[in-house]
Amino acid sequence: MSKTPARDGLRSAILGGEYLPGERLVEAQLMTRFEASRFTVRAALQDLAGEGLVQMERNRGAHVRKVPLGEAVEITEVRMVLEGLIAARAAERVTDEQASELDEIGLLMRRAVDAQEYRRYSDLNHRLHSLVRQIAGHGTADRIVETLRGQLVRHQFMLSLLPGRPQTSLPQHERVIAAIRDRDPKAAETAMRDHIASVIEALRSIDFPGGPA
Amino acid sequence: MSKTPARDGLRSAILGGEYLPGERLVEAQLMTRFEASRFTVRAALQDLAGEGLVQMERNRGAHVRKVPLGEAVEITEVRMVLEGLIAARAAERVTDEQASELDEIGLLMRRAVDAQEYRRYSDLNHRLHSLVRQIAGHGTADRIVETLRGQLVRHQFMLSLLPGRPQTSLPQHERVIAAIRDRDPKAAETAMRDHIASVIEALRSIDFPGGPA
């Protein structure tokens, strides 16, 4: 999937928060940063623009795209139905080995919440969703979810700071795991959708006074 | 959304079937065809590659991407859940005026099927899905569905040739319309998903002997 080191480097730089939303991406700077020619840098920018991470305006250059809250909600709604589809399919195709791997992640999650290790919980959360997608083996849905996730890194970061979130989402995760382990597609889809629906509510609750400056 | 005439021209040429799947897209030819510089042509190709219409291989040029049947099914599965989401949201937001517009399309569809005007029915089908998306006003889902639809033009063309399809899908469309008109999101989602699920079945039934040559 990687086209050029410059593209991947810029991508992870944006995702890692080195370039903030709205920040200008000057081609000359990127050239020195990634030791790439202008040709390569432009290709990377155009590529990431197609992915929704970068916004390009004619004669005004490229910026890190700023995703407004309303769009973040939309994106998460789309993720809700897509990951629902993925969960259902995972329930159809899961192997015994994968099922126990799911169970283990669930166990670790519970321990992390009990120990209030929220950073660890967040990592496990990502690992869980990843594993479910891998089990489902739905390339098309997978690709779309992954690009959408990229556009939300900043918002998801804010979410992880919300107090009480892990306590809310842990039982939801456990229901997803149980449904997939029991090979019940319908229940898996419902559980996953309920889970992400609660993420949407949390997102909406952020009517942050600091605001979209 | 249009970036350059060359990009849009090439896009509709591919969608219109002027370039067949697998066909090579030689930069020099496109330059003369669209009276654009090589720079512009390359940008267009890269853009359409991001949209999944074109496949680029290093040093081997660009081809019209060939979507295998299995992926067409995947794409339609994604469309199923996305259009389900869209239908539900349309049911929440539909105005009286839009509702009667939906009803009128339904009426015209029934007439078209009765008169066996299948080409007209296909147009109405597209118009119906478009209107539902417009009512929903879900920019993110809309964009994704539109790009997915682009990748399927060829397969959808084959579908429209399947005998008996209109008779199958007409009542499904009518249920979608009724649910949105009645402002019942859950029913609208279910109806839309059932409808597209039947499209998926039809797709799977195409194990065409002519084959992917």
Add this chain to the structure above:
DNA sequence: CCTCCGAGGATTGTTGACAATCTCGTCAGC
């Protein structure tokens, strides 16, 4: 007759320079 190899043409990849446009500071006029 088949296979392997190489030269030539065609096509794409990359570079650097130049043109067009925007941004921002400066200064004249009111």
Add this chain to the structure above:
DNA sequence: GCTGACGAGATTGTCAACAATCCTCGGAGG
């Protein structure tokens, strides 16, 4: 003091030439 035109610098847009790679076709050897 304020407004608006002007111009220098910075940045992006575009192009044409050159380099690298691939593909085809023909021929030599077995």
